[in-house]
Amino acid sequence: MRTTSRGLIAALALTPLLAGCFAPSDSDDGAGAGAGGRLRVALAVPPVQALSPYSNDATVLSKLSVAEGLTALDKNGTAKPALAKSWKQDDDTTWTFELRKAEFQDGTDLTARSVVNALDHASAAKPKPRVLSDVALTAKAEDADTVTLTTKSPDPVLPLRLASPALAILSAKAYAKDGAVSPVGTGTGPFRITRLSGKTKATLDRFDGYWGGKAKAPGIDVSWIADGTARANALRSGEADIAEWIPTAQAKLLDKDTLHEVPSVRTDSLVLNTGSGPFTDAGLRAAAREAVDGSTLVDSVFGGYADPAQGLFGPAVPWAAGKRVEVTGRAEAATTAQVKAETKGRTLRLATYTNRAELPEAATVLQQQLEKAGFTVKQDVREYTQMEADLLAGKYDALVFSRVTLLDTGDAVDYLASDFTSDGVYNIAGLKDGAVDKAIRAAAAERDTQRRQEKVMRAEAAILRTDAVVPLVHEQAVQGIATGVEGVILDPRERSLVDVDTHVG
Numbered sequence: 001m002r003t004t005s006r007g008l009i010a011a012l013a014l015t016p017l018l019a020g021c022f023a024p025s026d027s028d029d030g031a032g033a034g035a036g037g038r039l040r041v042a043l044a045v046p047p048v049q050a051l052s053p054y055s056n057d058a059t060v061l062s063k064l065s066v067a068e069g070l071t072a073l074d075k076n077g078t079a080k081p082a083l084a085k086s087w088k089q090d091d092d093t094t095w096t097f098e099l100r101k102a103e104f105q106d107g108t109d110l111t112a113r114s115v116v117n118a119l120d121h122a123s124a125a126k127p128k129p130r131v132l133s134d135v136a137l138t139a140k141a142e143d144a145d146t147v148t149l150t151t152k153s154p155d156p157v158l159p160l161r162l163a164s165p166a167l168a169i170l171s172a173k174a175y176a177k178d179g180a181v182s183p184v185g186t187g188t189g190p191f192r193i194t195r196l197s198g199k200t201k202a203t204l205d206r207f208d209g210y211w212g213g214k215a216k217a218p219g220i221d222v223s224w225i226a227d228g229t230a231r232a233n234a235l236r237s238g239e240a241d242i243a244e245w246i247p248t249a250q251a252k253l254l255d256k257d258t259l260h261e262v263p264s265v266r267t268d269s270l271v272l273n274t275g276s277g278p279f280t281d282a283g284l285r286a287a288a289r290e291a292v293d294g295s296t297l298v299d300s301v302f303g304g305y306a307d308p309a310q311g312l313f314g315p316a317v318p319w320a321a322g323k324r325v326e327v328t329g330r331a332e333a334a335t336t337a338q339v340k341a342e343t344k345g346r347t348l349r350l351a352t353y354t355n356r357a358e359l360p361e362a363a364t365v366l367q368q369q370l371e372k373a374g375f376t377v378k379q380d381v382r383e384y385t386q387m388e389a390d391l392l393a394g395k396y397d398a399l400v401f402s403r404v405t406l407l408d409t410g411d412a413v414d415y416l417a418s419d420f421t422s423d424g425v426y427n428i429a430g431l432k433d434g435a436v437d438k439a440i441r442a443a444a445a446e447r448d449t450q451r452r453q454e455k456v457m458r459a460e461a462a463i464l465r466t467d468a469v470v471p472l473v474h475e476q477a478v479q480g481i482a483t484g485v486e487g488v489i490l491d492p493r494e495r496s497l498v499d500v501d502t503h504v505g
Helices: 007-013 058-063 112-124 228-236 282-291 294-300 336-343 358-372 384-392 412-420 434-445 449-466
Strands: 039-043 071-073 079-081 084-091 094-099 137-143 146-151 191-197 201-206 219-224 259-272 306-308 347-353 376-382 398-404 469-481
Touching (some): 039 228, 079 084, 282 358, 294 358, 358 376, 412 434, 449 469
Parallel strands (some): 039 219
Antiparallel strands (some): 137 146, 259 398, 259 469
């Protein structure tokens, strides 16, 4: 049940519209829809690495239907054909994929050799894409339309893995000798990037050679607007047709016909740095876990567009609740006096980012809760792209973090491996725990779906035992769509947004 947000909404109702927050593109006439029916899309997180698929930018390529992998995910999270029209498993470690007839946006043909080239570059990337953090993949062209993929150890969810935006197949032109990868004009999707203007704008035109048919919209004009209120204002003022991640405090201020609530696999958590600083001490981590109460955020911060966290996986992962394992073996929490004595007045650096409007307010609530438990806390709040390198380098003590748990493959194991194994490529917590590694490996090796889910939940319990991460809430995403815009994809995994059917009616 959704509840009414309190004083925050009232205060924001007095905030004036931010004029000019959504700069029109060259082809935008500034009135109603974009010129000629072009879609105007406001995205939240500016590019980190010029839309390289090996960064968090990869999801932009799938959201805007620029690039594709060998497979895609259907609404149930199972693998379906994309650039591969079919596949079969030859043995525990070998799979054969048959390619469809398709063309890259630079006019070259999709071939087995181009697939091998793309996957080889992904495997050699430094750092590796998260989706490859727990698998060694070898690709071989058998003939022009057949690719054999071999994994070092059994990977029962390889077709799901290949649906990751990070494993998009781009033309040979995309890959530079220095390791840089550019999707500008090199994908296979129905929309082709024609211009990328730094971290603020991009222009996409329809690619008429798309194998799946001609897109209904002639193009897309993208603006990245990190400020959530500005994104909502762009939609409200008619400067955007689609605005993702409407802040929950703004939701009540918009026309109800433009709001679309989506159950999300996104979980917001407090991540504690176990690799350095005070939270190397398990007793202090336990004290932090006992101090914070995510349920207080549901109404006060999220306006009812969230559920109290039950673990790493929430209601949008329907099988999780019935298989959840009791967490045992946690360290005893340090008392308030012990916290003060052991931290010796050291100030904790509590980080979060502005791209999701609720997180800074959540951080303020958590700061108060932690200080009540004896910690001294200072916040560091910035735009995500300004802090990602520091997060991965372990330069913060704690992070208020919003994570799409099934983003990379649609398989929970991949998320656990990248974020919590000792060699995980997105292990912001710096966790190195043998029992956790063992539990995640066991889940990764399981081929039976039901048993795999059970082992995922055992791994969840092993992770929560360490108090490296404290789940707070499970979000409900709010997407803003102007009336008259049709065919927008409401995806709980936040990987899709616009496709061939999206258009201004």
